[in-house]
Amino acid sequence: MPELPEVEITRRGIAGIAGARIIGVRQGLPLRWPLGVEPQALTGRTVRSVGRRGKYLLLHLDEGLLLLHLGMSGSLRLLGNAPPPGKHEHFELHTSAGTLRLHDARRFGAVVYAPALDAPPATQLLDKLGPEPLDDVFDARSFHHALQKHRAPIKQVLLAGRAVVGVGNIYACEALFAAGIHPATPAARISAARAARLHAAIRQVLQSAIQQGGSTLRDFVSAQGEAGHFQLHAAVYGRAGQPCPRCARAIAVLRQGQRSTYYCPGCQH
């Protein structure tokens, strides 16, 4: 579920865990990767701060850090008084500020310990990630330069996370619509002017989604349990056959790398 806006909403929702002491860890069924440390070794450590890099949440501890990824179906809750865990709740951090609980039916998500940001496995997970779309270092010129390196369709280049991170299937479709770019266009054939429009569209779409609390297609909820509602304002995603909000032509679907791409044949070239 989670793309950058959902992960950022989650980060803000659990930021209050900073300063809390870890009391214990409970693991359910295996997630994508093993934790990489004995759970009891975390007991007694303190959470210093909660950061984000791309779609990873970073729980910085007084010693080491936890990297959390929500995969396709994950969500995190911060619970003051936690009821017994359900069948899909596969990781829990009990702390003095409440229980941080991961719900992830498909288990594509992960919780991984690293001794430091510049040590494995953090380096393996984070080092190849592209620039943060909402940072100032992500500028139109360098984005256009990055696109020149890829002959693949722009939609798939956005999802690959090298030219920019955090853009998943929903927001790639929405940003390409906002920029008027056909999703099958080879990335390297996008002009500087159109790359600048796409750069602005990515930032605008992500920021708007954060303001809407993210998108809830099936089961995303914030750390406080609230659904997002960006999906109600999506122009193209999930709207095959419905009229384009700009030109009223029917929204079309395309299959790219086993993912559905929604776009308007009238507005995107």
Next chain:
DNA sequence: CTATGGACCTGAATGC
């Protein structure tokens, strides 16, 4: 190096 298809896993929706 880039590009592509398969893999991981469960549940909901659809069609017969």
Next chain:
DNA sequence: TGCATTCAGGTCCATA
């Protein structure tokens, strides 16, 4: 009601 098929927010890995 049951059963098979398709699809869903991601991304790593093997193969060309």
